[in-house]
Amino acid sequence: MQSRTGKKIAGTSLVIIILAELLPVAGMIPPWAGFILLVLSVPWFLLGLMLWWRAPGGESDLPFIGY
Template sequence: MDMKRTTITYGLAASALVIVAAWAALAASLIPLWAAETAMVIAFPVLVLFLGLWWRAPGGEEDIPFIGY
Protein backbone atom coordinates (compact mmCIF):
# COMPACT_ATOMS: atom_id res chain seq x y z
CA MET A 1 0.00 0.00 0.00
CA ASP A 2 1.44 3.36 -0.96
CA MET A 3 1.80 6.32 1.37
CA LYS A 4 -1.25 8.20 0.05
CA ARG A 5 -3.57 5.23 0.55
CA THR A 6 -2.07 4.50 4.00
CA THR A 7 -2.61 8.09 5.18
CA ILE A 8 -6.19 8.09 3.93
CA THR A 9 -6.84 4.73 5.62
CA TYR A 10 -5.57 6.12 8.94
CA GLY A 11 -7.86 9.14 8.63
CA LEU A 12 -10.81 6.92 7.81
CA ALA A 13 -10.11 4.63 10.77
CA ALA A 14 -9.57 7.54 13.17
CA SER A 15 -12.85 9.24 12.29
CA ALA A 16 -14.76 5.95 12.53
CA LEU A 17 -13.12 5.29 15.89
CA VAL A 18 -14.20 8.72 17.19
CA ILE A 19 -17.80 8.01 16.19
CA VAL A 20 -17.82 4.56 17.81
CA ALA A 21 -16.08 5.84 20.97
CA ALA A 22 -18.54 8.73 21.34
CA TRP A 23 -21.48 6.38 20.91
CA ALA A 24 -20.04 3.88 23.42
CA ALA A 25 -19.25 6.59 25.97
CA LEU A 26 -22.76 7.98 25.62
CA ALA A 27 -24.28 4.50 26.01
CA ALA A 28 -22.23 3.99 29.18
CA SER A 29 -23.27 7.45 30.46
CA LEU A 30 -19.65 8.61 30.62
CA ILE A 31 -20.20 11.80 28.62
CA PRO A 32 -23.22 14.08 28.24
CA LEU A 33 -25.38 14.00 25.13
CA TRP A 34 -24.08 17.33 23.80
CA ALA A 35 -20.48 16.08 23.92
CA ALA A 36 -21.33 12.92 21.99
CA GLU A 37 -23.32 14.91 19.46
CA THR A 38 -20.45 17.35 18.98
CA ALA A 39 -17.94 14.55 18.42
CA MET A 40 -20.22 12.79 15.94
CA VAL A 41 -21.14 15.99 14.06
CA ILE A 42 -17.45 16.79 13.60
CA ALA A 43 -16.29 13.23 12.85
CA PHE A 44 -19.00 12.19 10.39
CA PRO A 45 -18.15 14.67 7.59
CA VAL A 46 -14.49 13.76 8.07
CA LEU A 47 -15.42 10.09 7.70
CA VAL A 48 -17.33 10.80 4.48
CA LEU A 49 -14.45 12.90 3.12
CA PHE A 50 -11.84 10.23 3.84
CA LEU A 51 -14.12 7.51 2.46
CA GLY A 52 -14.37 9.41 -0.81
CA LEU A 53 -10.63 9.98 -0.90
CA TRP A 54 -9.95 6.32 -0.11
CA TRP A 55 -12.28 5.25 -2.87
CA ARG A 56 -10.59 7.53 -5.40
CA ALA A 57 -6.99 6.86 -4.35
CA PRO A 58 -5.61 4.82 -7.24
CA GLY A 59 -3.19 2.03 -6.52
CA GLY A 60 -0.06 1.83 -8.62
CA GLU A 61 -0.51 4.51 -11.25
CA GLU A 62 0.35 8.14 -10.79
CA ASP A 63 -2.12 10.98 -11.25
CA ILE A 64 -2.25 12.60 -14.67
CA PRO A 65 -1.45 16.30 -14.30
CA PHE A 66 -3.98 18.79 -15.59
CA ILE A 67 -2.65 20.42 -18.77
CA GLY A 68 -5.59 22.67 -19.56
CA TYR A 69 -7.79 22.89 -22.60
Protein backbone atom coordinates in the same frame (compact mmCIF):
# COMPACT_ATOMS: atom_id res chain seq x y z
CA MET B 1 -2.62 12.77 -1.20
CA GLN B 2 -1.92 9.05 -0.74
CA SER B 3 -4.86 6.70 -0.37
CA ARG B 4 -3.05 5.30 2.68
CA THR B 5 -3.54 8.71 4.35
CA GLY B 6 -7.25 8.40 3.59
CA LYS B 7 -7.28 4.97 5.22
CA LYS B 8 -5.65 6.36 8.36
CA ILE B 9 -8.05 9.31 8.54
CA ALA B 10 -11.06 7.06 8.02
CA GLY B 11 -9.84 4.59 10.65
CA THR B 12 -9.14 7.25 13.29
CA SER B 13 -12.43 9.01 12.75
CA LEU B 14 -14.31 5.68 12.79
CA VAL B 15 -12.89 5.05 16.26
CA ILE B 16 -14.08 8.53 17.34
CA ILE B 17 -17.54 7.85 15.84
CA ILE B 18 -17.82 4.57 17.78
CA LEU B 19 -16.70 6.35 20.97
CA ALA B 20 -19.25 9.12 20.31
CA GLU B 21 -21.95 6.44 20.09
CA LEU B 22 -20.87 4.39 23.10
CA LEU B 23 -19.76 6.99 25.67
CA PRO B 24 -23.20 8.69 26.03
CA VAL B 25 -24.83 5.24 26.40
CA ALA B 26 -22.34 4.43 29.18
CA GLY B 27 -23.16 7.80 30.76
CA MET B 28 -19.60 9.06 30.60
CA ILE B 29 -20.38 12.17 28.49
CA PRO B 30 -23.72 13.94 27.93
CA PRO B 31 -25.58 13.13 24.66
CA TRP B 32 -24.92 16.56 23.13
CA ALA B 33 -21.18 16.11 23.66
CA GLY B 34 -21.45 12.83 21.77
CA PHE B 35 -23.18 14.65 18.95
CA ILE B 36 -20.46 17.31 18.86
CA LEU B 37 -17.91 14.50 18.49
CA LEU B 38 -19.95 13.19 15.57
CA VAL B 39 -20.05 16.65 13.97
CA LEU B 40 -16.27 16.76 14.17
CA SER B 41 -15.57 13.19 13.05
CA VAL B 42 -18.17 12.25 10.42
CA PRO B 43 -16.90 14.71 7.74
CA TRP B 44 -13.36 13.36 8.19
CA PHE B 45 -14.66 9.82 8.05
CA LEU B 46 -16.60 10.40 4.81
CA LEU B 47 -13.71 12.16 3.07
CA GLY B 48 -11.13 9.69 4.41
CA LEU B 49 -13.18 6.72 3.26
CA MET B 50 -13.64 8.17 -0.20
CA LEU B 51 -9.98 9.13 -0.51
CA TRP B 52 -9.11 5.57 0.44
CA TRP B 53 -11.27 3.81 -2.14
CA ARG B 54 -10.98 6.33 -4.99
CA ALA B 55 -9.16 5.36 -8.18
CA PRO B 56 -5.41 5.88 -7.81
CA GLY B 57 -3.34 8.14 -10.03
CA GLY B 58 -3.91 11.54 -11.60
CA GLU B 59 -1.61 14.55 -11.57
CA SER B 60 -2.56 17.98 -10.36
CA ASP B 61 -3.35 20.32 -13.21
CA LEU B 62 -4.48 23.86 -13.98
CA PRO B 63 -8.15 24.63 -13.35
CA PHE B 64 -10.65 24.23 -16.16
CA ILE B 65 -10.30 27.31 -18.34
CA GLY B 66 -12.67 26.78 -21.26
CA TYR B 67 -13.86 24.43 -23.93
